[in-house]
Amino acid sequence: MCEPIVDLPEDAFPGAVPLATARGFARAAWQNEGHSLEQLAVFAAASGGEFDALEVAALLVISPRAAQHRLDLAVTLATRLPRTLAAVKAGRLDTYRASKIADATLPLSLEAAAIVEEEILDRVEDMPPVKLSRALRRIVARVNADALQALHEQRMAQRRVDNYPTEDGCSVLTVHGSAARVQVAAGRVDAIAHQLRDTGGADGRTMDQLRSDVALDLLAGKDFEHAKVIVQVTLPARAALGVDNTPGHLVGYGDIAAQHAVDLAYQTDATWRRILTEPATGRVLDVGRRRYTPPAALRDHIQASMPTCTGPGCVRPAAHCDLDHREPFPVGSTDEHNVHPACRSHHRGKTFGGWKIIKRAGILEWISPCGFHYPHTPEPITHPEPADAEPAPPF
Template sequence: MVDGLESTLLADTSEMVQRGMPTPLSEENPTLFDYKQEVEEHGYPLLSGDRDLNRSSLVAEAAIVTRTSERSTFNRLATAEGLRNVHERSLFALYTGSITSRTAAALVKQTQGIPRATARQIEAILLPTAATASDASMALRIKRARERLHPEAASDRRSRAETGRSLMWWPEPDGMAVLQAYLPAEDVLSIYNTVSMHSNLLASSEEQRPLGQLRADVFRDSLIEGWPGQHAKKQPPFVGLTIPALQLLTDPERGTANLEGYGPIPIGAALLLAARAPTLRAILTDPWTGSVLDLGRKRYKPSKALRDFLRVRDEHCRFPGCRRAPESSEFDHIEDWAAGGVTSTQNAQLLCKRHQIYKHVLGWRAVHLGNGSLQWRTPHGVTELELPDGLLYPRALGPEPTPIQAMLPGTSIDAQAKRLLCWDETAEIPGIPDTGPEPRDGDG
């Protein structure tokens, strides 16, 4: 039921933003969303009232408010708009708690890109079953109905889907991660069967590793070291690694190093990786907070040293929630150069191209607060504190908060009021003096 209400809120908010409803920030600066002026100044190839750009900016704001990733919020918004604009009956079923949000999301996802009449036909057929069937069963039923009623040929849909090929990864606990490839089904099966064949050959010998580990090791070795029989091995690509010297000396068993783009890994694993590094770089960090202070480089030009500094301090795009690598990000002046901003560590950050557009065109603002910490403000006034990943113990960045005052200072609560509130007459209320006179019997 809550998911149904959230879907309505997300979809309606998106529509309001697309209609260009005024916000406090836009009223404060009427030229803020003047795309023509901004395009001429910054050179970004944008169209006036770009719907996709406004939509992505709204997704970023909603992700900040809900503390979720932009990808997750984008999917939730897509589901919300599908329910609000196409599958109203499913939305009302969510309101009443008759179906699950997972089934509703599967219905929207499977009916995207097909005529509205066909999408509603699938909904009408399956909605009664969704009240009692499991999510897994409904996902399969929706998929089959889509294939049966889809007006477009399967070959045409396949050709369009192939343009979305991608390779992704995400971190897992204890120094591990997952690699995911989105490819045609026959390619995935070919890769898997090839890896399985080599793994089965190893498993037939005196190999002690389980088959699952063998598949993972063969897959890893084939990409990094090369298939067996290949003599020419390429140098592995650059991997950023920070090993704290104090932890290495004092507690090597429990200490951790920082793998760029991932986070903490055991020092032992870091040392094995560092043993193959062609060069090492000295980095000075604050031993208590972990913040990067300086780089041990003296032979490079300042611009090169500053880029190296940002790569180590920021590790990725500094927009809230964005994890694009330094190779996909660019140097950005926090305070624009044209507005008097200087080129320094206190006025620099890494930003990917999309989030540079947010900052320079859509009115997102960033302020450096020290130690590499940034305060971001969205076009609609939402603020978010973005800290560097390596900052272990951030110091307070603002003044001490004002002590909370009593709700009703100076007010006394007599025994009769306590009885009406079901309060223990002998209990003391913190912050409120209990000096009022006790009422006599018969007093109103």
């Protein structure tokens, strides 16, 4: 049995020991996975045969498709991202997150990929996959903004629908396509499900059950009236003017290529919302809009400055979260310094589950019941401009 890599904070509670040990075993397993990938790369370099994936699939008792993916990842890490492979072998990250780095750097040169790798590895350990993907898109766009568009086009060329059975008489259907179209599709399913619930058509079904039934009804032939869905695209002023190719931001997804953002923003049904950001940092200063009546100003500002739930590892969009008081009202005030977005699960965890939130130097820090600390720093939604950049003309 492999030895766990146990790392406990000094002020950890006794109940944290089994959790830290479990995490230690996971990290030890990552080490083994790293060495396994290294050996697969050696095998691929020596063989290079058409049917290598079948050999690996049989040996590891996985599908040929999964085996090919492992072989491709092994070769990519060994030849293009040696520091990432070393991090996996050291137990710093798992192979799934390593595959995210490999995918994001695919359109880059070896030199550019090394720059991205060096920057992301400094902070990868505490990043769940979705946050890692968003951070990678931001770094890749800064290193080579054209690569983001190239990767988008490549992925769009690979769009598909997958259907596979589960063991319980059910199946899973996944649609891979444009992030904007998927957001609209998911929003429509959600809107219809809420409409059914609010008009007494739920028949005892939960919201998850309603969403599943609505999605299948839409695809299998049951008609619904069109539900209006609004997708927000933030388009940096300099990209809108064609001055540069600074990426845009799609709410609920993250950075998108500049041209993709321009195309979305100027569609006839697009929602234009002006978000004023500080050029030096890319963080939100103020929110305005050209269309639609705004909701409460405070909610609008908080949702823009903190785009997701502040809970550890959570990426639920702020628009779908509760506005939680760090210090309970009325002791704590209702303002931007004390209110933050929290999904219902994290909100309930703080209220009833023993989680605590403190604020240090303007940064929220969640403390688990076992004493683990998880600081939350919201990502900027636009790219900081270089100090010598010319200011963009106002709209």
